[in-house]
Amino acid sequence: MKILFLILFCLPLEAATYLFEPLPTSVPIPADNPQTHDKIVLGSQLFFDPRISKNGQVSCTTCHSIAGSGENNLAYSTKPNGKHSLHTVPTVWNAAFLNRLFWYGSAGSLEEQAEGPLEEMGLGSLDEITKRVAAIPQYAATFATIFPGEPIKMANITKVIASYERTLITPNSPYDRFLRGDIHAISGDAVKGMAIFETIGCISCHSGPMLDGGSRFEKFPQFPGSPYDAKYHLNEDPGRFNETNQESDRGFWRVAPLRNIALTAPYFHNGSVTTLEEAVTVMAKTQLNRELTDVEVHELVSFLGSLTGEFGERKLPRLPDLPSLNDFPAVAP
Amino acid sequence: MKILFLILFCLPLEAATYLFEPLPTSVPIPADNPQTHDKIVLGSQLFFDPRISKNGQVSCTTCHSIAGSGENNLAYSTKPNGKHSLHTVPTVWNAAFLNRLFWYGSAGSLEEQAEGPLEEMGLGSLDEITKRVAAIPQYAATFATIFPGEPIKMANITKVIASYERTLITPNSPYDRFLRGDIHAISGDAVKGMAIFETIGCISCHSGPMLDGGSRFEKFPQFPGSPYDAKYHLNEDPGRFNETNQESDRGFWRVAPLRNIALTAPYFHNGSVTTLEEAVTVMAKTQLNRELTDVEVHELVSFLGSLTGEFGERKLPRLPDLPSLNDFPAVAP
Numbered sequence: 001m002k003i004l005f006l007i008l009f010c011l012p013l014e015a016a017t018y019l020f021e022p023l024p025t026s027v028p029i030p031a032d033n034p035q036t037h038d039k040i041v042l043g044s045q046l047f048f049d050p051r052i053s054k055n056g057q058v059s060c061t062t063c064h065s066i067a068g069s070g071e072n073n074l075a076y077s078t079k080p081n082g083k084h085s086l087h088t089v090p091t092v093w094n095a096a097f098l099n100r101l102f103w104y105g106s107a108g109s110l111e112e113q114a115e116g117p118l119e120e121m122g123l124g125s126l127d128e129i130t131k132r133v134a135a136i137p138q139y140a141a142t143f144a145t146i147f148p149g150e151p152i153k154m155a156n157i158t159k160v161i162a163s164y165e166r167t168l169i170t171p172n173s174p175y176d177r178f179l180r181g182d183i184h185a186i187s188g189d190a191v192k193g194m195a196i197f198e199t200i201g202c203i204s205c206h207s208g209p210m211l212d213g214g215s216r217f218e219k220f221p222q223f224p225g226s227p228y229d230a231k232y233h234l235n236e237d238p239g240r241f242n243e244t245n246q247e248s249d250r251g252f253w254r255v256a257p258l259r260n261i262a263l264t265a266p267y268f269h270n271g272s273v274t275t276l277e278e279a280v281t282v283m284a285k286t287q288l289n290r291e292l293t294d295v296e297v298h299e300l301v302s303f304l305g306s307l308t309g310e311f312g313e314r315k316l317p318r319l320p321d322l323p324s325l326n327d328f329p330a331v332a333p
Numbered sequence: 334m335k336i337l338f339l340i341l342f343c344l345p346l347e348a349a350t351y352l353f354e355p356l357p358t359s360v361p362i363p364a365d366n367p368q369t370h371d372k373i374v375l376g377s378q379l380f381f382d383p384r385i386s387k388n389g390q391v392s393c394t395t396c397h398s399i400a401g402s403g404e405n406n407l408a409y410s411t412k413p414n415g416k417h418s419l420h421t422v423p424t425v426w427n428a429a430f431l432n433r434l435f436w437y438g439s440a441g442s443l444e445e446q447a448e449g450p451l452e453e454m455g456l457g458s459l460d461e462i463t464k465r466v467a468a469i470p471q472y473a474a475t476f477a478t479i480f481p482g483e484p485i486k487m488a489n490i491t492k493v494i495a496s497y498e499r500t501l502i503t504p505n506s507p508y509d510r511f512l513r514g515d516i517h518a519i520s521g522d523a524v525k526g527m528a529i530f531e532t533i534g535c536i537s538c539h540s541g542p543m544l545d546g547g548s549r550f551e552k553f554p555q556f557p558g559s560p561y562d563a564k565y566h567l568n569e570d571p572g573r574f575n576e577t578n579q580e581s582d583r584g585f586w587r588v589a590p591l592r593n594i595a596l597t598a599p600y601f602h603n604g605s606v607t608t609l610e611e612a613v614t615v616m617a618k619t620q621l622n623r624e625l626t627d628v629e630v631h632e633l634v635s636f637l638g639s640l641t642g643e644f645g646e647r648k649l650p651r652l653p654d655l656p657s658l659n660d661f662p663a664v665a666p
Contacts, residue, residue, distance in 0.1 A: 068652040325598045
């Protein structure tokens with residue numbers, strides 16, 4: 001153990017950055033959407049506002065809980081039409097550090113991602129959403145201040161939502177403090193788990209600050225044929241193939257980021273696994289063709305638990321008033 | 334106008350208190366549920382926690398929006414089973430000052446009221462709710478600290494929710510500032526509306542600090558037979574009779590409190606009226622048999638707009654972690 005540990009910390013800087021990396025202290029900001037206080041406030045309001053959903057009762061935070069783990073601890077999200085999504089909800093916490101969003105990796109930025117759920121919130125046409133936003137006078141005024149001369153449009157709605165999301169960071173996890181030199185920040189079991197994570201090869205995909213290999217794509221299951229395939233319905237969804245229609249993408253998925261993973265059960269794209277212990281066991285078998293001992297599972301889960309960051313205190317946004325329902329496009333039950 | 338205004342302010346204190354009264358500076362606290370910081374924090378967490386609903390997606394704030402007007406600006410609430418409630422959602426803001434809760438006045442305290450929505454959130458049995466709360470370790474620990482030696486039970490769940498609700502006050506409305514002597518706090522139109530409100534008799538029911546006559550019951554419509562009965566389905570629900578089964582209660586309703594009324598469209602128990610202008614017009618006709626001029630309507634609405642208080646900045650509670658879904662009673666889609 002000690003040897004592994006020493007090796008790890010003796011790696012040259014480039015290699016170390018490739019393997020275990022703390023969360024950067026600042027988020028990447030796209031050149032065409034600089035952060036401003038006004039955008040962040042407006043984005044937080046829209047994030048919490050159910051009036052931009054078909055039935056007036058679903059907001060971004062309904063599924064991406066800001067009071068909680070940034071997702072909903074369910075195997076699906078529910079759309080206003082009562083239908084369920086195919087996949088679990090990925091957490092919004094630290095999503096600002098991801099290069100690909102959605103389980104199929106179909107969005108390349110938070111701005112692009114935000115369109116998907118807004119559409120799913122049931123208004124169908126993006127036009128209908130901009131109409132609802134424009135019908136709320138304070139939103140109309142704030143958009144006019146932030147984007148002078150522009151009509152309210154989806155591209156700007158997603159920009160301010162993304163600006164807010166770039167503030168949803170959970171720094172200073174025990175893991176980050178450990179990587180920065182606080183050797184007592186994580187338990188002995190977690191240190192052992194970290195070494196197992198590296199030596200058996202988890203890290204070959206789950207690397208970098210988000211432990212997602214920079215949002216790379218990988219086959220899952222890599223070793224098909226285990227009883228887990230049927231038990232957890234691992235072959236029923238062809239993954240990224242659904243997005244690209246390319247045979248080479250069949251069964252490929254975005255590598256899941258592991259930050260705050262202890263809080264985001266159930267696991268996998270279909271939420272079929274309810275505990276982190278089982279998720280680790282299944283991943284070792286299907287991706288590395290390896291059967292873990294109970295001790296190894298325990299140590300890996302201890303390590304993963306050290307990836308839980310600090311959520312900090314958050315303000316509840318104050319939603320703008322809706323002066324008259326007569327000026328507001330009707331919601332449908 | 335000026336004469337009315339002077340008369341109003343020359344009334345002896347007892348009479349003046351009976352008519353127009355500012356919001357008290359402190360809320361009434363029941364002897365068996367003193368306010369504590371821990372209760373308020375725990376109550377705020379439960380208020381925002383969707384895990385105590387059947388489908389894991391509905392919390393108190395879903396319908397009683399704390400980011401917004403304390404209700405949902407809809408004609409109904411939606412239960413996890415997809416069914417709609419019969420009535421609009423009364424706002425939770427300042428509910429601490431009410432003597433009767435629900436449209437039928439069926440609850441006499443916030444503690445008693447809280448049981449209703451919790452049941453409607455779909456878990457059916459109150460037992461099931463306490464099980465879910467107890468399965469979240471931080472809740473279990475905090476309840477044990479606040480109520481030492483007691484098991485987690487509905488009576489204590491509703492106590493802490495009520496303690497949080499007693500902090501949801503919107504003080505310093507222009508109306509309150511006006512009553513306290515700031516004569517320029519409300520517009521000239523609002524002053525005129527206030528005088529009309531008194532002289533035509535609105536205040537005979539809508540009196541006191543909550544403008545609800547101390548949560549009294551009144552017949553609605555008082556003067557049946559107007560076209561509004563059919564147009565807005567005013568006779569389809571026998572009101573408090575549903576609660577008591579007493580003929581003398583047929584058609585009686587709790588007098589609606591008017592604080593923040595400009596923000597809580599749609600109006601009436603069934604949400605059939607979408608604007609405050611129309612609500613005022615209908616009430617004058619059905620309750621006072623009076624047809625208002627457009628100017629009177631405008632002035633009354635100006636007055637009612639002055640009842641919007643200050644919502645202040647609110648913290649988003651941080652929900653406790655749910656370490657393992659295996660230890661948590663399953664949610665049903």
